[in-house]
Amino acid sequence: MTDFAFAGKAFDIRLDNGVIFHNTYAAEGNKLVYEQIDGAVEGASEEVDLYVAEVAPRMYLVGWNEVSGATVAHVMDFKTKKLTAFRALDAGGTRVGEVHSGTFEEVK
Numbered sequence: 001m002t003d004f005a006f007a008g009k010a011f012d013i014r015l016d017n018g019v020i021f022h023n024t025y026a027a028e029g030n031k032l033v034y035e036q037i038d039g040a041v042e043g044a045s046e047e048v049d050l051y052v053a054e055v056a057p058r059m060y061l062v063g064w065n066e067v068s069g070a071t072v073a074h075v076m077d078f079k080t081k082k083l084t085a086f087r088a089l090d091a092g093g094t095r096v097g098e099v100h101s102g103t104f105e106e107v108k
Contacts, residue, residue: 004029005058005078012037013074013083015102022107025050032064076104 007029019039035045048064
């Protein structure tokens, strides 16, 4: 197991737009299985490869690419349990991005 605070754990993530995800991270911190449990695409899930950097003590930039072509990045602050999310995707023939704030809580 790595020393990433999220490695080998599961979290519920609640975003400011009402979307809720259940994210389960591999023990090595290199993979994620996400499941949207509330929101527009409820039930959507996928296993993705992670790109991770610790940007400050107990604060991580966690990013991945989805099979849909979407690119996602989270900044997870384990001191405050707050998260900033960025997502870029193709829509209407152009690439659009979204930024959301949220919180996360470990599920045991």
